[in-house]
Amino acid sequence: MHEANKNAFGDIASSHLPKLEHFVFFDGTMRYIEACDVGGAFRDRCILNNYSEYMTKFRSSCSEIIGSCYYNGVEFPCCDEFLSIGTYHGPCFAFNSLFSGKYKTRDQLSFKINRNTDYGYGNLSVELLHTGLLVYGLSQDAVPTKDSSRQYVLVNSASKSIVPATYYKAFLSVEETFTDENARLMSIENRGCRFYDENHLQHSKIYSMSTCENDCLVEAQRSVCNCTVHTLPHNKEVRDCDYDGLLCIIDNALIAQKSRSCRCVSSCFDVEVKIIGFTNSTGMRNEM
Template identity: 30%
Template sequence: MAKKTPKSLLKNYLLNSSFHGYRFVVENNRHWTERLFWIVCCTLSWVATGLLIYSAYDDFKNNAISFVVDTSYLDWDTNFPSVVVCETDQQENIANVTDKVFGDPHDYNLDEIVKELVYYKGLSIYTLQICGPDVQNRDENCFKKHLRYFHDQVRSSCRNLFKSCIWDRREFDCCKYFRIIDTELGTCYGINSLQTREAHPPSFKMVSNRKLGPGSLKLKLLGNLNLYVLGPLDVPSLSSSLTDIITVSPNTRIERYFAIKEIENQPEVKHVEIDKRKCRFPEETDFDVYRYYSYSACSVRCRKRAQLSKCRCAHHLVPNTPLENQCDLDGIKCLNDNYNEISVFKAAWSNRTGLVCGCLPSCNEIEVAVIRDDKKRIEEDYAIVDLQLDRLPTERFKRNVVRGKLDLVVSMGGATALFLGASLLSFVEILHYLVVTPCASHIRNTIKPPKKSLKK
């Protein structure tokens, strides 16, 4: 049997291929104009197929997710946002602790230093002026305790911050549900937050719907505080928006009315790669500061890494920072000298000094829009804060997958079938005609069948 040449194998494949049109190029007795016509048609078909497949892949890569507005709101249950309370000053506790540590009397400049360290806001100007490494003849008490010690001793407990809590005219135990949250601002107390120190804190149902109406939370608070209204995954930080913060002090009554917009995710969104959906789900995190991902948690982690990289320490209030990695006064000076570089965020395209983090938003974030704030003076020696949902939400955002992996496969298959008249098995044919068939033929020719023995 004559051995088939590559040319004859190719011709045999084109004559029998399920790709449409190719047999007209190699069939005998075809005029050259017919061959040319079909060569042009087949080439254009491949070009069109390639363009469509590229377009489908580009859409899959860059436009896999779409946002739509859902207005089927009649049966929605809307959860009240997280409310976090952080102390900002406590002079009585500071005086008691400094008397205990430094003795009475002592240099009362140390009281101001302790206040600056306990309620750290990113800069320690007063501390460095009195106790900095470059200060000559500084007070020997400057190094008496590690910096975190004062925070733990001065900060008020939950029972000393909350007088009462009322949800929709129903009073409840504040400190049973306001649980500790470790933040870069120090110890805070939050309700409805997923970032508490405990993995499974007690939950208090705070739901608004068409039956119950818009909910309200009334707090009576003691001392000087900052109150944050946030999403359940967010945390107070040095970069918190001013619109999220309510400054609270005794003898004041504050009413805040706000509206909520939530984001719902189609289940298939989780299967889309992070860089395509451009958001992260709570469990998609490897952070060492918080249990769940959020934009604010990512910001804290980014700032911590920058501090460790630049100064080989992080400031003493950063969550989950071992004592050996917390800054001493030399480290605090380094943080102060490089404040803009390691604490102030900037956009990647900006030329100013700052920190680029590239944090993605959370896929489950909520939008809390302030409608109005009312503030007035009262006679009581505590503060009253009324947080009220202004209205039930009438719309929410929904993140849908419009181009998943299956859609990509269908688009590619459709383009191939439309322009080439082919299927997946058509490409298997190439392997069959050009590789499998020659190999099988070679094996048949080289292995001779055994001769039959003649019967005697």
Template identity: 30%
Template sequence: MRTIFKLYRAFLASSLAFTLDTLYLNWNTTFPAVTVCEIYNGEKNWDISENYFGVGRDHRIDDYVADITFFSGKCHTCSYCEDIACPTNFEELISNFRTACRQLITNCSWIGEPFDCCSEFRPLNTEYGLCYSFNSLQTEPYSDLKFINNRETGPGSLRFALSEDTQIHVHPPNDIPYMMSEGVIRETVLWGSSKEIIFNAVEILNDPAVKIFSPEHRKCRFYNEIEERGENNECQ
């Protein structure tokens, strides 16, 4: 009986393993998601605020709106609302103070082929506010992940232009960028500058038999096992 128990414990401890497959050169490799988030521009926001609230506004409103529409992890100015009437129409504020996709992202191409930017950079709500994500499974409608690279296509190459200061996140298609994201490339691109990001993508595939094991045992969930999209620890 003790021997059987030891074998069972050994099976639980080593029933899942990572191995390298040299056939990867024949596979399609999925391009990661690329999410573009506009960042705060004080001069631009001052002009918008003046048009939206008027010249005679309490200027503390400007700081409050900046905290709400370009969230950085904490609302430092929410205490102002004890003294002033802070607006609570958050969706309208975001619509007015953040740049729409058509004005923000232009001149898109995939491996040299132009495409309509906002057909593929789709709205994605994040901790940073409304962003636009390319090749993401978290957008609605979902991306169909047709952006792949293999021996025939060569390395994937995504190019686009931006009209505002932004932060770019390169991450797995299943993920949503957030403040404490791990394993994510995060780059700030200021207006008038250029940025080239070169990376190596490693695709992780699961044998169908992995689904036999419970999520608690494998310590991850497949995409169709997650009720709330965006949950961490997803199986690839």
């Protein structure tokens, strides 16, 4: 990334401009606005568009992020199961997710998290090859959203200080509720939930509450600024924001108001994941 910044900006001091990684890992904030704004001193040297291309080019692949993987003590090929999905933060690698495209229904999921005599508690061990990562604990039908960082992050490089040769362990409580298939005879309004295939979203192939929240945010941004942030999953009808579009979106109260007014109902198969404990110790282990 350092070399990419040098190629993009030449001899201009990096402190004067947003760095390339700011757009590759866009977090909803913007620095050095004056330098790149219309009439700014360095606007002709700023990265003003094509952010999704940079995101695709410079983000790490699965094999560059994840090393050895074990589930209930049995090793499996990491990148056969950690697959790319669209999230608020851009593409992330998800394990046992309905949004990966590998599985169509919950019954097809390869890894069971239910506590029973066949599977036990469900114990996943993963070697991370980078330190600057966010690790979430989510259900099979959930994706990271703007607000999920505060509730579902297991390991955050900013707050947990991921360091090499350190073993992190998170203890999760999983509560599953489901609605009988016969409830399909009732209206969605009466039963108060949607099945996966009852999908009315424009930017996701499967319905869940979290994808509904991301979908609402995309539509709110498009309504107000005529574009959406490149990290958010969206269809081809919505254009990525350029630099001026990002400025329109950042801290826009009208967008926040519109996205909050969208009504997202629960999934009819709901899994609630809670973090009940967290420990760390030095010395990386290969399996649990």
